[in-house]
Amino acid sequence: MKKVSIIIPAYNEEEGLKKTVKGVIQAVPDAEIILVDDGSRDNTWKIMEKLSKEHKNIKSYRHKKNKGKASALKTGFSKAKTDILGTIDSDYTYPPKYFPAMIKKMEKGYDLVVGSRFLKGFPKKYPLIRALANRLGALASSIILFHKITDVTTGLRIFNRKVANLPTRAKNLDFEAELTARVIKSRIKYAEVPITMKPRLGMSKLNLIKHIISFFIAVLRGAVLKSNP
Ligand SMILES: Nc1nc2c(ncn2[C@@H]2O[C@H](COP(=O)(O)OP(=O)(O)O)[C@@H](O)[C@H]2O)c(=O)[nH]1
Ligand SMILES: [Mg+2]
Structure with missing residues (x-):
């Protein structure tokens, strides 16, 4: 298996962070792990510092102010040393055990x-209203992008530098x-693997109504704006 860098952004995730990182180490022991604290x-940050002292493969970076998840992920991309990148949320909802199958x-x-x-x-372990919103979002995206997509917002991903x-x-x-919208529109090769999920540790940061609006703007922007990969 090729070497990968797993990027874990976190904003006030003291409850789920450590368990998430331990799960990633177990699933992909030789991965480079990049933790990005987004002004929590x-x-x-204390947990990140401790983890990177304890494990040589873990590096921690910090935004002094909260800049948003996209910015934290991009900080991670820029620090990663490998060409295969992975992402996972730090709230313990996504099981890291799926990484090896995704890398394969x-x-x-x-x-x-x-x-x-x-x-x-x-x-089963996901609030029904969220699940419904996600299903509808995926259905709408599939129609807009003319490609079958079953989960547009998932935080568990493996991808390359391309x-x-x-641009996002x-x-x-x-x-x-x-x-996801840009990948489909750029005709870059996209695949899905089935995963399960666990209940969230700590408080959700999501405002559903606000998110639904920004979600649609993001899909449309990804679908319409030209990009040259
Ligand atoms: N870096 C960063 N991550 C964030 C921010 N807001 C949310 N997240 C992370 O994005 C992920 C998804 O947010 P979450 O609250 O779990 O939304 P939910 O999964 O839909 O309940 C979690 O890992 C959060 O820590 C932010 O402002 N900055
Ligand atoms: Mg979550």
Whole structure:
């Protein structure tokens, strides 16, 4: 398996961060792990510092102010040393155990492989309203982009530099949707693998109504704006 860098952005995630990182180490022991604290006000940074002292493969970076998830991910992309990148949220919802299968799938010639929570039905441990919003968002995106997509917002992803370098304007949680839309529009090779999920540790940062609006703007922007990969 090729060497990968897993980027873990976090904003006030003291409850789920350590468990997430331990899971990543277990799943992909020789991965470079890049932690990015996005101006948290809880103990997130302290936990990151400790983790990077304890493990030679873990590096921690910090934004002094909160700049949004997209910016934290981009900081991670710029620090990563390998050409295969992975992302996972730090709230413990996405099981890192799927990374090896996703990396294997990439090696079959894909550029972006996402872990889809909806490829095999509805996840049991996910609030129904969120699940419905996600299903509708995926359906609308599939129509807009003319390509079957079952999970546009998933945080569990493996991709190469071609994808990481695509121009995006999203600032926060709309980043994933814009990236997927751009990948499809740029005819870059996209694949999904089914994943399960766990209940979130700590408080959600998501404002559903605000997110739905920025989500649609992001998909449309990804679908309409030209990019030259
Ligand atoms: N870096 C960064 N990450 C954020 C920010 N807001 C949310 N996140 C992260 O994005 C992920 C998804 O947010 P979350 O609150 O879990 O939304 P939900 O999964 O839809 O409930 C989590 O890992 C959050 O820590 C932010 O402002 N900056
Ligand atoms: Mg979450």
